[in-house]
Amino acid sequence: MGHPTDDPSRSRDDPPTSSSLSLHTLEDTTDLPPPYTDEPELAPAQPTPHSTASHFTRPLILIDSAYHLPGAAEIRPEDKRAATTSSILSRDAETLYRAIRRQMKLPPRPILSVRGTHSESSNDGKKKQNNTVTDFQFQLDLAETMLTGWEAGQGDGIANWFTAYVNKDNDEMLAYRGGRLRSRAHTPKSAKYGAIALEDDSDARLIGADAEAGSESLSAVDREHHVLKHIDADLKMWCERYCQDPTPVKSFTLHRHLKAFNKKTFTNALETHIRDLNYRGSVTFDQFSAHGSVTVYSPHWINRLRLNRFVWWTVVILQLWIITWPIIWLMEKRYEVASTQWNAALESDVTTGLRNCYAQGRDESQLAAFWAPAVKQAAWTRRQGDCALLTRIDAERVQGLTTEQLLGLRENESAAEIERRERVNRGEGGFVDGIIGLARGVSEIHQDYRLRMGWGGSS
Numbered sequence: 001m002g003h004p005t006d007d008p009s010r011s012r013d014d015p016p017t018s019s020s021l022s023l024h025t026l027e028d029t030t031d032l033p034p035p036y037t038d039e040p041e042l043a044p045a046q047p048t049p050h051s052t053a054s055h056f057t058r059p060l061i062l063i064d065s066a067y068h069l070p071g072a073a074e075i076r077p078e079d080k081r082a083a084t085t086s087s088i089l090s091r092d093a094e095t096l097y098r099a100i101r102r103q104m105k106l107p108p109r110p111i112l113s114v115r116g117t118h119s120e121s122s123n124d125g126k127k128k129q130n131n132t133v134t135d136f137q138f139q140l141d142l143a144e145t146m147l148t149g150w151e152a153g154q155g156d157g158i159a160n161w162f163t164a165y166v167n168k169d170n171d172e173m174l175a176y177r178g179g180r181l182r183s184r185a186h187t188p189k190s191a192k193y194g195a196i197a198l199e200d201d202s203d204a205r206l207i208g209a210d211a212e213a214g215s216e217s218l219s220a221v222d223r224e225h226h227v228l229k230h231i232d233a234d235l236k237m238w239c240e241r242y243c244q245d246p247t248p249v250k251s252f253t254l255h256r257h258l259k260a261f262n263k264k265t266f267t268n269a270l271e272t273h274i275r276d277l278n279y280r281g282s283v284t285f286d287q288f289s290a291h292g293s294v295t296v297y298s299p300h301w302i303n304r305l306r307l308n309r310f311v312w313w314t315v316v317i318l319q320l321w322i323i324t325w326p327i328i329w330l331m332e333k334r335y336e337v338a339s340t341q342w343n344a345a346l347e348s349d350v351t352t353g354l355r356n357c358y359a360q361g362r363d364e365s366q367l368a369a370f371w372a373p374a375v376k377q378a379a380w381t382r383r384q385g386d387c388a389l390l391t392r393i394d395a396e397r398v399q400g401l402t403t404e405q406l407l408g409l410r411e412n413e414s415a416a417e418i419e420r421r422e423r424v425n426r427g428e429g430g431f432v433d434g435i436i437g438l439a440r441g442v443s444e445i446h447q448d449y450r451l452r453m454g455w456g457g458s459s
Contacts, residue, residue, distance in 0.1 A: 061393075062144060066106055067291050069099065077141060077389060078111055078290050083307055087299040090250070093239040096296065100254055100338060101235060104164050107150050107342045108256040109290035110142040111389075112263075114270070116379060118281035119458045135281055135456045137384040140375070141290075144392040146261065146344045146367060148359040160343070161359050166234040167337040176253075176334035178245060186241065235338060242335045249302050249331040254294040254338045261344040262364050263287050269368030274379050276403075281456030302328065373398040377406045 067075050071086025082103075089096045116135040121128055149161035167175045174182040242252045267285040274283055297303035305311045306328065315321050345358045356363075362370060374395040378388075398406060 062106075062109075062150065067103070067294075069103075069294065069296070070095075075291075077109060078139065080288060080290055081293045081295060082291060083295040083297060085297045085299045085303050085307065089252075089296045090298045091243055093236065093243040096243060096252065097236050097239040099296070100239070100252070100294070101232075103254055103294045104338065104340050105150060106256075106291070107143055107147045107162070107340075108258050108292050110146065110258055110261070111288055111290050112140040112142060112267070113286040113288075114138055114140065114274075114375065114379070115284045115286075116274070116279060116281045116456060117284070118456045121458075134384060135279075136379045136382045138378045138388040138390060140371060141389055141391045142367075145360055145362070145370060145395070146358075147258075147342050149342065160346075162343070163341045164231065165339050165341070166231050166238070168234055176336040178241060178250075178333050178335050180329060180333070188241070238335060238337050245333060247331075247333040248298060248300045249328070250298045250333040250335070251303070252296045252335040254340070255336065256289065256292050256294075257339060257341045258289050259341055259343050260346065265364040266368050269365045270371065270375060273368065273372040273376060277376055277380055277407075278454040279379065279456045280454045281458070302331065370399075371395050373401055373406055376403070380407045 064075065064077055067082055069075075069082050069084040069086065070089060072082060072084035075082055089099060115137045117132050118135060119130050119132055121130050123129075147161070167173055167177065170185055172184055174184060177183050177186040179187070239252070242250065263285075267287075270285070271283050297307070315324055343359065345356070345363070347356055360367075371390075374390050374397075377398060378390060
């Protein structure tokens with residue numbers, strides 16, 4: 001895998017230009033349940049030779065409902081973003097702060113779409129036509145098998161798999177700070193902000209870049225707590241500014257980023273496993289990050305319409321976006337000052353002695369080998385349509401099975417089938433046993449022929 005991109009112009013000893021912290025310091029102060037559930041029946045993940053983690057605990061299950069926002073529609077695992085027009089989140093800064101802070105602890109959901117197709121030609125006597133036939137189409141939810149850090153108390157203490165960022169005043173970084181365009185400083189519509197005192201935090205007085213003052217003289221541990229204190233204060237400050245902004249059309253967005261994952265290596269290894277089935281069609285892969293962003297919109301009728309799928313498609317099909325999008329751009333004030341970065345891997349670092357380390361103890365090739373049995377079974381059974389999303393549980397359920405067992409060939413016989421064969425061998429089989437045996441024999445011949453001669457080829 002690759003490595004997280006850092007700003008080369010920034011020294012390790014310099015204070016950050018925006019508030020940032022690793023996950024194991026971002027403690028959850030809410031009373032809500034954690035975004036995962038325990039799985040006592042699953043075995044712990046095993047470390048690879050490349051990893052330096054002192055221990056690997058079994059991953060937990062991400063709860064889809066944890067990504068839900070107040071006032072939002074039901075969220076699906078493959079949704080690219082979550083959005084809501086809840087009025088309380090646009091008027092109550094404390095409620096907004098708690099909602100965004102909790103969402104910052106949840107990772108993006110890397111989804112890999114796998115599609116196999118072949119073309120068939122037909123001739124109706126007048127002209128020759130080529131039709132594309134889909135053999136299989138399913139998706140892999142990779143989050144639980146390649147990311148870590150979202151499980152409370154499960155960090156390995158060495159690798160920083162997660163980092164949160166919140167922009168500060170005068171940090172010289174371009175960001176949407178309550179305007180139509182990116183800017184390097186916040187400019188209120190009325191008077192400039194002075195020191196902002198927040199509830200339950202009498203020490204959180206934010207005056208531009210002074211929030212990081214004195215951090216250079218602190219130790220590494222103290223500096224981390226220092227940054228933690230001010231990232232909370234900065235986030236509260238932006239929530240206050242958003243809720244106090246009188247603009248009717250506005251939005252507050254949290255972005256989630258995935259880093260250090262080599263898609264090409266992973267997909268090349270997966271395609272090799274699919275070709276082991278003697279599949280001769282075309283295999284394509286498409287990756288995107290589900291839940292890549294969280295947006296809170298003000299409860300204005302324009303925002304409500306833009307979240308309506310029927311209205312959205314109507315605007316696109318009729319090309320009304322030529323008129324509507326410029327209007328929205330002129331009216332909307334955007335706050336995009338918070339983001340999180342989730343690392344699938346960390347490369348070697350001479351200064352810390354850290355060797356190549358992977359979030360779940362698997363590099364891309366090993367991750368592909370882990371998913372291979374489930375992918376083979378899904379491709380062979382031509383899985384597509386509803387219920388075509390494979391999760392970590394689906395992959396673990398078929399670990400250790402042979403190819404014949406995965407594909408449902410002769411080695412995978414049920415107890416009832418074994419008993420039927422024994423009755424036939426003893427001469428006690430009836431008419432129904434003969435019909436079942438004939439049907440099963442034809443099916444086995446077809447499956448063997450398909451595996452040996454190939455399938456999915458264009459014609």
